[in-house]
Amino acid sequence: MPDVSALEACLDEILEVEFTFRNTAQPAREIACLSEIERNYVINWVRRVASTNVELGYQYACHVVRARAGMEREQVEAWALHAMDTYDREGLRPALQVILQLDDFVRISREKATGCQLQENERVLRVFLHGLSGRKLKIEAAEQAYTDTETLFLPPLLAHLSTPEQNFLLYKVMIAGLWAQTRFGTFRVGLSETLAAQNDPERTLQLFHCLETLRLEAVIARELPGLHRQLGVIRRAIGEAALPSAWERLKAKVSAADCTASDVLAIVCRMPRDVAPFAPFAYQGILLPATADACIAARLEREKILFKVKLKMLEDELGGPSGERQEDTGRSGRFGKREKRVGEMSELMQVELLLDDKPMPLPDDVSQLMSSIILDLGEIPDEYLEPAGPGDYDPAILQQKNAPDDDVWSGSYHEEGALLYQEWDFRRQHYRKSWCAVREKRIEPIYDDFAGQTLEKYSGLVKHLRKTFEAMRDENRMLKRQTQGDDVDLDALVEALADAKDGREMSDRLFSRQHRAERNIAVVFMVDMSGSTKGWINLAEKESLVLLCEALETLGDRYAIYGFSSISRKRCELYHVKHFDEPYDSEARARISGILPQDYTRMGFAIRHLSALLQEVDARTRVLITLSDGKPDDYDGYRGEYGIEDTRRALLEARRRGIHPYCITIDEEARDYLPHLYGPAAYTLIDEVWALPLKVSDIYRRLTS
Amino acid sequence: MQPKIVKLDEYLVVDEPFYQAGGDEVEIFESSYRNGLPVLLKGPTGCGKTRFMEYMAWRLQRPLITVSCHDDLTASDLVGRYLIKGGETTWVDGPLTQAVRSGGICYLDEIVEARKDTMVVIHPLADDRRVLPMEKLGMLIEAPPEFCLAISYNPGYQSVLKDLKQSTRQRFVALEFDYPKPDLEAAIVARESGLDRERAELLVRFAAMTRNLKGSGLEEGASTRLLVHAAKLIAAGVAPVSACRSAIAQALTDDHEMLAAVNELSSAIF
């Protein structure tokens, strides 16, 4: 038995009892009864939880022994992590609930073990949904399953059935059911108006939902026979009751291939009073006509304008300047349409768009827009074919979707429109999920010929750099004495002939060949725009970027430049200087000049975001070069060891994704933590502008040789 | 030294290939051919471009020489090079030269994959000069009227590196290919694989689903070629969902979640 008071002292230290008067005697006594290994394990976790919040750590210490009695280590860890994640997301009170309601956690984790979670399967389900035809629908979590015709709302966890696989199937069937509503006209029949005219709208709605579900099941049986079979499997596993016989007869009626949602509504309105709705199927969810109507109304207006605007753009592109049309014969009448019904899924119109009576190829976004409109209206009405220019509509309608990007504090969690990245918490030894809200911002360009002046200032160096980089470009070597090649290697041939004359064996290595190291590199430069670069470092960054771009242009490789800065995890900002596909032109030069010191230096998010960007580029070699003063630092605790460990971690992640990270630190003195910070990357320290492009050329050479 | 002339009978397409036309491509190709204009076939992989060329070669009764371009293909690979035998150097024509000399059809598949210097060789052939410069031999050969140059190009994978230059594309009559309309595609799949029409139709429906995913996780949807592969497996007794998995899904992606999702789609169909 260890010394209880020593344990108590240890807990006091971890839990800062000195300042808080927490009573650690009880947890210390409990923990003292554990084996030594177990004791150390528990204390370690108390420390990790307390690093997030001491009160949370204290409650954890008070409950962990009981928890450990009933759960495996893995589960106890999941419990602690869940509490910390909850703290990150919702604050102390809900996190404490997780600790205190240990029994709930046990129950829910049991459900999760057999159930299926939306979050974990979201991507697969979403891709499945997008594979089904029609509008690109979104998926979101909600208590009950329903759709507003743009988003499918689904419960976060399904545990009706006994295995995760079966519960996954239930999701799949739910999705297909809701998708079918949007795809096969459930909301195209003026449901709300008809219901309003009924004596008992609530009952009529229920009846309609029942019968419409049966109709759509028949449609699914025709369109997705495999899925219909899976529906049967689910139904048997749940043990769903058979339909009442009256409904069986109705089902036969609405299963006909030509039965539409309007037919269903007509039947329902004529139904005798004594027909009762059947108990809803587990997969069917609820029907909210008013919610759908509001969504449709807004969309109709938006898409009508958008479609006309797109037509205008197409017209300008295709029939524009080279077309022989006169300005004032006007825009009307050039577009036409041809409608036809083909194939099986054919209660929908297929519309071909015509320009001057000839069918025209449509960009993907336009054909998607068109199918969305057809889903709502059943056709493309004639007035939609009139292109619209600026001035013909209120631009606010089109903008409604893109919230203004500077208004970052709006939205419930200050994260609307931001990308979320995780961050490594070394004390917790775990990631903080969705921790950093990252946004791309624009730099205000400054047209002051900064680039020109820099080139002049370093004209000697520029010449040298051009040569260095040009030499790399022409790294084509003539390979001699090859067995195959474009040219005969005369020296080799002469030797070989001489050998042959002397009766020796003739070599077959008689050709020469051009060896071209065709570089296929993509490089991102990540430039520190934090306040700590103010002064010579900022100037050095900008000047070296100008020199670099000048040099890189001679190579013709792809490169992109982004600045980064932050104020707390909720405002992590990447400033666009040059995208991969953008030319290095006067605009880009003005943006380099516009690189000005902003706020703090959170490095992890920038590395993670730019790594993700790099991975999307089609290149054989991907390189991330960071330019900073090497001091990760943000005011919400991102400093010292925390910032260093997260930055290090992000570099490691980049490495694992096959990216070559290089860190260039601009500073006058080397700091002793740099080797650790940049452990996973190659790094170098420079203290003068001219050194930077040369370092980069070294990096290039190392990569291509 | 005397250039060796290659016999081209082996490149003649003897039996009529099965080609299901989707529009007026056959007529347009024929008139381009008669007018000595080069042709560019645009379209995703596996939608019938190669088959179309075989069919046209058969119709026009000209030898067809196909070169699949790749990133090591140089101008010499097309034009020809010296070989050394027993101390003698001999010139050997490359496929493009063979096609020019014999008045055949040269089809350069996936032209953007080739090295940029190969374009320099085809440009003079693709305008009204219709000549092939043979730098190594120091001569120009004039293409006979029967010669025809066709190239293909997949606009789907546009990237800065792999785009067809304006200076190239503006020399060609362009034919746009796409996956055939559903009923035609089902007919093609059934005919090519021997699978019954009903299941061929289901496969085509599955293909449409994967094509909906272009841009949301897949670079390309299932091509007609992949459908034919899957259909052959199914006709040989493989369960449809497994056939779709092996012959289609695995060919489209390595991403586990995408594979899972594509499998969910095929199991929703079959």
Ligand SMILES: Nc1ncnc2c1ncn2[C@@H]1O[C@H](COP(=O)(O)OP(=O)(O)O)[C@@H](O)[C@H]1O
């Ligand atoms: N229109 C068509 N007629 C006949 N077969 C076709 C057609 N389109 C595609 N196919 C089938 O698809 C396969 C792949 O087509 P292919 O011509 O090789 O594609 P591409 O050259 O466009 O990559 C062919 O072998 C054939 O089985």
Ligand SMILES: [Mg+2]
């Ligand atoms: Mg800083």
